[in-house]
Amino acid sequence: MTDGFKQRYGPWALVAGASDGLGATFGRAIAGRGLNVVLVARSADKLEALAQEIRTEHHVEVRPVVQDLGRSDLLDALETHTQDLDIGLVVYNAGLSIIGPFLDQPIEKHLEVLQVNCRGPLALAHRYARPMARRGRGGIVLMSSLAGFQGTALVASYSASKAFDMVLGEALWEELREQGVDVLSCCAGATRTPNYIASDPVHGRLKAPEMEPGDVVEEALASLGRRALVVAGVRNKLLGSVLHRLVPRSLAVRIMGASMRRMYPSSRS
Numbered sequence: 394m395t396d397g398f399k400q401r402y403g404p405w406a407l408v409a410g411a412s413d414g415l416g417a418t419f420g421r422a423i424a425g426r427g428l429n430v431v432l433v434a435r436s437a438d439k440l441e442a443l444a445q446e447i448r449t450e451h452h453v454e455v456r457p458v459v460q461d462l463g464r465s466d467l468l469d470a471l472e473t474h475t476q477d478l479d480i481g482l483v484v485y486n487a488g489l490s491i492i493g494p495f496l497d498q499p500i501e502k503h504l505e506v507l508q509v510n511c512r513g514p515l516a517l518a519h520r521y522a523r524p525m526a527r528r529g530r531g532g533i534v535l536m537s538s539l540a541g542f543q544g545t546a547l548v549a550s551y552s553a554s555k556a557f558d559m560v561l562g563e564a565l566w567e568e569l570r571e572q573g574v575d576v577l578s579c580c581a582g583a584t585r586t587p588n589y590i591a592s593d594p595v596h597g598r599l600k601a602p603e604m605e606p607g608d609v610v611e612e613a614l615a616s617l618g619r620r621a622l623v624v625a626g627v628r629n630k631l632l633g634s635v636l637h638r639l640v641p642r643s644l645a646v647r648i649m650g651a652s653m654r655r656m657y658p659s660s661r662s
């Protein structure tokens with residue numbers, strides 16, 4: 394399985410948003426399958442520590458790249474670090490979410506969400522899928538969220554951006570698969586990453602199902618090349634299909650809004 398994965402998606406992978414949480418877990422899991430990895434994030438210390446850990450553990454090459462994925466010249470900035478590499482797998486993991494009433498944040502914050510969550514994956518998919526298509530093999534994973542299945546109050550720009558990621562991934566799955574490039578949209582639900590834990594959600598009797606990062610990542614990597622979209626976890630799949638298929642869309646929006654207000658009472662509008 395590992396050899397097949399390496400042949401299909403190696404020799405190098407790039408994980409965007411890789412110093413922590415799901416991104417660091419993707420980095421470890423991909424290196425565990427024998428690929429060299431480029432790890433991109435802003436925190437130099439965390440990246441260096443992770444790079445060292447992965448080199449020691451998995452005996453692969455690791456290239457940490459300190460970069461803000463929100464910058465407008467992102468592709469040029471990455472080019473200097475990746476132009477000599479044969480990148481067969483890109484995971485766009487970073488996702489900026491601002492929790493709170495839409496109007497309480499300056500427009501600049503919402504535009505930053507678009508830069509990191511929409512412009513970034515679009516740009517990286519466009520840049521790195523081209524050589525993959527030429528080679529006739531490769532993979533792209535775009536991280537989305539259950540929040541992207543419908544508009545979600547208190548994370549309006551984030552949920553809209555995650556709908557963008559989901560739909561972009563599906564469209565590219567259909568376009569690129571005949572050229573040998575597998576694209577996957579991965580919708581995570583609540584996942585116990587440092588960012589999620591730091592958001593300090595309040596759990597009532599109806600606790601949202603939470604997953605561990607390793608389980609989300611393993612399910613995503615196992616789904617790559619098999620389907621266009623994966624909702625990670627059985628309980629999230631159930632929740633997703635209830636919200637997406639069984640109830641009217643306006644009710645799904647209200648259910649998610651009520652759940653967000655319960656989880657983040659200090660952020661209520």
Ligand SMILES: NC(=O)c1ccc[n+]([C@@H]2O[C@H](COP(=O)([O-])OP(=O)(O)OC[C@H]3O[C@@H](n4cnc5c(N)ncnc54)[C@H](OP(=O)(O)O)[C@@H]3O)[C@@H](O)[C@H]2O)c1
Nearest residue numbers: 410411412413414415434435436461462488538583584586
């Ligand atoms: N955790 C959840 O409950 C959950 C639920 C649904 C979907 N998701 C999705 O899963 C993905 C990962 O989530 P996560 O919880 O692990 O946290 P995250 O904050 O989205 O990602 C954390 C990683 O991305 C990097 N990053 C963030 N902004 C960046 C930027 N502007 N430039 C470069 N790197 C940046 C962070 O490192 P630096 O700070 O060092 O830059 C860190 O390594 C996201 O796309 C999110 O939407 C998560």
